[in-house]
Amino acid sequence: MVRVKFILPALTEATSPYWRPIKYSLFPPLGLATLAAYLGPDDEARIVDEHVIPLSGDDEPDLVVIQIYITNAKRAYRLADHYRAKGVFVALGGLHVTSLPDEAAPHADAIFLGPGEQTFPQFLQDFRARRPARVYRSTAGRTLDRLPPVRRDLIDRRRYLVPNSIVVTRGCPQHCDFCYKDAFFAGGKSFYTQRVDDALAEIERLPGRHLYFLDDHLLGDRRFGEALFEGMRGMGRLFQGAATVDSILRGDLIERAAAAGLRSLFVGFETLSPANLAGSNKRQNLGRDYAAVTERLHGLGVMINGSFVFGMDDDDGDVFRRTVDWAIAHGITTATFHIQTPYPGTRLFARTAAAGRILTRDWDLYDTRHVVYQPARLTSEALESGYDWAYREFYRWSSIAQASLSHGSIKHQAKHFFYAAGWKKFEPLWDVVIRAKQLRAMTPVLEGVLSKVTAKGDRLPVSTSTLVAENIHPSQVEVPSRL
Numbered sequence: 001m002v003r004v005k006f007i008l009p010a011l012t013e014a015t016s017p018y019w020r021p022i023k024y025s026l027f028p029p030l031g032l033a034t035l036a037a038y039l040g041p042d043d044e045a046r047i048v049d050e051h052v053i054p055l056s057g058d059d060e061p062d063l064v065v066i067q068i069y070i071t072n073a074k075r076a077y078r079l080a081d082h083y084r085a086k087g088v089f090v091a092l093g094g095l096h097v098t099s100l101p102d103e104a105a106p107h108a109d110a111i112f113l114g115p116g117e118q119t120f121p122q123f124l125q126d127f128r129a130r131r132p133a134r135v136y137r138s139t140a141g142r143t144l145d146r147l148p149p150v151r152r153d154l155i156d157r158r159r160y161l162v163p164n165s166i167v168v169t170r171g172c173p174q175h176c177d178f179c180y181k182d183a184f185f186a187g188g189k190s191f192y193t194q195r196v197d198d199a200l201a202e203i204e205r206l207p208g209r210h211l212y213f214l215d216d217h218l219l220g221d222r223r224f225g226e227a228l229f230e231g232m233r234g235m236g237r238l239f240q241g242a243a244t245v246d247s248i249l250r251g252d253l254i255e256r257a258a259a260a261g262l263r264s265l266f267v268g269f270e271t272l273s274p275a276n277l278a279g280s281n282k283r284q285n286l287g288r289d290y291a292a293v294t295e296r297l298h299g300l301g302v303m304i305n306g307s308f309v310f311g312m313d314d315d316d317g318d319v320f321r322r323t324v325d326w327a328i329a330h331g332i333t334t335a336t337f338h339i340q341t342p343y344p345g346t347r348l349f350a351r352t353a354a355a356g357r358i359l360t361r362d363w364d365l366y367d368t369r370h371v372v373y374q375p376a377r378l379t380s381e382a383l384e385s386g387y388d389w390a391y392r393e394f395y396r397w398s399s400i401a402q403a404s405l406s407h408g409s410i411k412h413q414a415k416h417f418f419y420a421a422g423w424k425k426f427e428p429l430w431d432v433v434i435r436a437k438q439l440r441a442m443t444p445v446l447e448g449v450l451s452k453v454t455a456k457g458d459r460l461p462v463s464t465s466t467l468v469a470e471n472i473h474p475s476q477v478e479v480p481s482r483l
């Protein structure tokens, strides 16, 4: 019997003025729950997500498993050192460990590179036999076939707005230079899917109606997508996900997704500049008609969370105004702006470092809000203030109203307005709901807001008056971004 503590350390942001409780109460730690599924029936497991539960280091489990993203790395190392000083075996893995194994290794008894579905069960076998290796590297033979069911029983659903997050694929078929993907999946397949019947079975196991697919690219494999959406038709689900510009324009997969319940999509527009797209190897966006993307999604009643990156080499002082104007004119519901961030391990990082343009290696600042490299045509100050300006401008009342008016029906306009406004304007109310541990009570509201607004059954799902009476603004339940 092994006693295992799985930890998702709090990102440094938890103590910063940018901390937004609702953002970190969105999704449970799915990666850790996936790993926990490999334990035996007699093993004891606990998952501690430090964003929603205070972490005590007073215990002495047999094994501590820590997941590291870039901005929680410092905290993760402190926790790892703490447990190792007590003689507890510490395993470290995740994206940041994969990018910088030499940095992580001194804090761990074993480190894991790449996805854990093959390496973690191997490690558990070695650990029980008392001969664990120092490094486990995921290489050939990656598959999602016959995965044991994700240990959702270890997740306290009450603490999350979106307990039903799910991933049915891994990686992505594209190769953008700034993305974590190629480094993380190096040495083996970088895009693969579950079997459709396994994915459908997992969906069936999830209570309620709402799902959030955290897949990098839900439309990345046409045949898989067709079968998945076909299987989901009639399930009565409402879901959100992410996909690329080209996949929305190609064929009819997006119509099939909408028919299966897709209601909001994260779309990586990233930049309006062809030179930037070419420079970051985002070829799938080159020459694509972005306006046609927004029209097609709006025609299907799918709300758009547009992702935009500032600070690429072709960006000058006008980029902020141009991007925000475009997003408003094209009815983007919510926008996620990022300052370009070269994550270690990516081709962007290698190129920027080789040019001597990395300004800091303080990973705490690699949160897409700080400038960590020397931009080409902007000063760092102009980039940071332009980024702040873009958020302010996009979420001004007048901008939200203007963007809403781009939709054909009054109901769609109203829904857009409430959604976008609430996400940025009613934050304190979210905090109250979280403190009162009432997130679960919000699920029906979220499901209501995500119901259909176009075509047959055109309606606002939850009447505005009901929401106001309950003191809950409909837009507050937007789940705006994968990041």
Ligand code: B12
Pocket (backbone or CB within 6 Å): 008, 011, 012, 013, 023, 024, 026, 027, 028, 029, 030, 031, 032, 034, 035, 049, 065, 066, 067, 068, 069, 070, 071, 072, 091, 092, 093, 094, 095, 096, 099, 112, 114, 115, 116, 117, 119, 120, 167, 179, 180, 214, 215, 216, 343, 344, 366, 367, 368, 369, 482, 483
């Ligand atoms: C959900 C999510 C979030 C959630 C996290 C909630 C949660 N409880 O997990 C929230 C919204 C909080 C979030 C925030 C951020 N995120 Co985020 N997020 C994601 C997302 C979309 C999905 C993660 C996920 O669940 N994947 C599915 C599970 C199954 O995979 P997994 O978590 O990677 O776990 C597997 C492996 O990593 C491995 N593993 C992990 N840990 C360990 C440990 C051991 C011991 C072992 C054996 C294996 C192992 O095994 C698991 C199974 O294979 C990813 C994109 C992605 N595709 O991963 C981005 C991603 C992780 N996020 C990223 C970033 C940059 C951020 C932000 C910094 C950005 C921002 N501006 O908001 C913030 C952090 C804010 C801050 N200031 O610090 C980057 C990370 C880049 C990097 N190099 O670290 C990613 C990759 C997005 C991207 N494309 O760039 N994020």
Ligand code: SF4
Pocket (backbone or CB within 6 Å): 171, 172, 173, 174, 175, 176, 179, 180, 181, 216, 217, 244, 268
């Ligand atoms: S399309 Fe998105 S997930 Fe895929 S490689 Fe590019 S940035 Fe990464």
